[in-house]
Amino acid sequence: MSSNGIKIKMNNSLLKDQQNKKVKISVNDLNLFYGEKQALYSISLDILENEVTALIGPSGCGKSTFLRTLNRMNDLIDGVKISGNITVDNEDIYKTTDVIKLRTKVGMVFQKANLFPMSIYDNVAYGPRMQGIKNKKELNEIVESSLRGAAIWDEVKDRLKTSALGLSGGQQQRICIARAIAMKPDIILMDEPTSALDPISTLKVEELIENMKKDYTIVIVTHNMQQAARVSDKTAFFLNGEVIEYDETSKIFSMPTDQRTEDYITGRFG
Numbered sequence: 380m381s382s383n384g385i386k387i388k389m390n391n392s393l394l395k396d397q398q399n400k401k402v403k404i405s406v407n408d409l410n411l412f413y414g415e416k417q418a419l420y421s422i423s424l425d426i427l428e429n430e431v432t433a434l435i436g437p438s439g440c441g442k443s444t445f446l447r448t449l450n451r452m453n454d455l456i457d458g459v460k461i462s463g464n465i466t467v468d469n470e471d472i473y474k475t476t477d478v479i480k481l482r483t484k485v486g487m488v489f490q491k492a493n494l495f496p497m498s499i500y501d502n503v504a505y506g507p508r509m510q511g512i513k514n515k516k517e518l519n520e521i522v523e524s525s526l527r528g529a530a531i532w533d534e535v536k537d538r539l540k541t542s543a544l545g546l547s548g549g550q551q552q553r554i555c556i557a558r559a560i561a562m563k564p565d566i567i568l569m570d571e572p573t574s575a576l577d578p579i580s581t582l583k584v585e586e587l588i589e590n591m592k593k594d595y596t597i598v599i600v601t602h603n604m605q606q607a608a609r610v611s612d613k614t615a616f617f618l619n620g621e622v623i624e625y626d627e628t629s630k631i632f633s634m635p636t637d638q639r640t641e642d643y644i645t646g647r648f649g
């Protein structure tokens with residue numbers, strides 16, 4: 380298994396040289412257990428700055444678990460044990476005790492919009508206020524730039540003080556993205572952000588992701604193969620807690636190296 384991990388790592392460092400992009404997140408021999416049950420096996424891969432990296436694979440293969448290790452969200456689950464290491468900007472995040480700071484730097488958007496029952500404005504201003512920002516003008520600026528960044532400003536600018544829960548599902552999901560942006564993260568993790576959306580809202584969010592990568596490093600879990608092919612630069616194929624293949628998205632979808640990857644992307648299982 381570790382030989383597999385090493386191979387993936389080397390392949391990726393080759394890509395890195397070619398593209399001259401910075402490694403934002405480096406994962407090295409990561410294993411994760413829920414109690415006795417192992418959920419991730421010897422994962423090693425590098426995620427490059429200002430790229431979109433897609434995580435694909437059948438249900439239960441560990442995609443969400445892996446995503447949560449990147450901002451230590453698994454710390455909130457009882458009985459989780461982790462070995463190996465993960466660095467963000469060359470800093471070992473499991474040795475850093477400042478988890479709050481880490482989660483500011485590594486934001487997250489979930490499968491279902493999880494807005495608070497308060498106004499659109501207050502939802503977006505929530506995080507910055509928690510960080511101690513009270514100045515009205517400064518908050519106004521953060522709210523506007525975050526909503527613009529999430530491509531929803533024009534749709535909501537005249538109703539900022541109305542309840543966020545009155546928006547459509549697709550609009551709510553973009554408010555969740557605005558809320559993540561308001562924290563000024565470097566990295567945004569997205570766990571199936573469009574699975575509850577109609578095709579038009581899905582395309583809007585995909586366009587948004589495309590535009591966001593100039594400013595952020597994005598890691599997205601998706602069950603939608605077309606979506607992975609459309610939005611991502613790199614794709615990692617997970618199976619039973621292992622990364623089977625990790626490469627350029629165009630390569631994964633045109634010429635996968637592993638038969639299991641091919642079987643999955645052509646819909647033979649999962």
Ligand SMILES: Nc1ncnc2c1ncn2[C@@H]1O[C@H](COP(=O)(O)OP(=O)(O)OP(=O)(O)O)[C@@H](O)[C@H]1O
Nearest residue numbers: 413416418436437438439440441442443444445456
């Ligand atoms: N809190 C938890 N406690 C114990 N086991 C868990 C927990 N969360 C996930 N698991 C187990 O870990 C494995 C990986 O789950 P995970 O949710 O990461 O899969 P996934 O790839 O995201 O699946 P899906 O596509 O269905 O969302 C599964 O066997 C799951 O049952």
Ligand SMILES: [Mg+2]
Nearest residue numbers: 442443444570
């Ligand atoms: Mg999941």
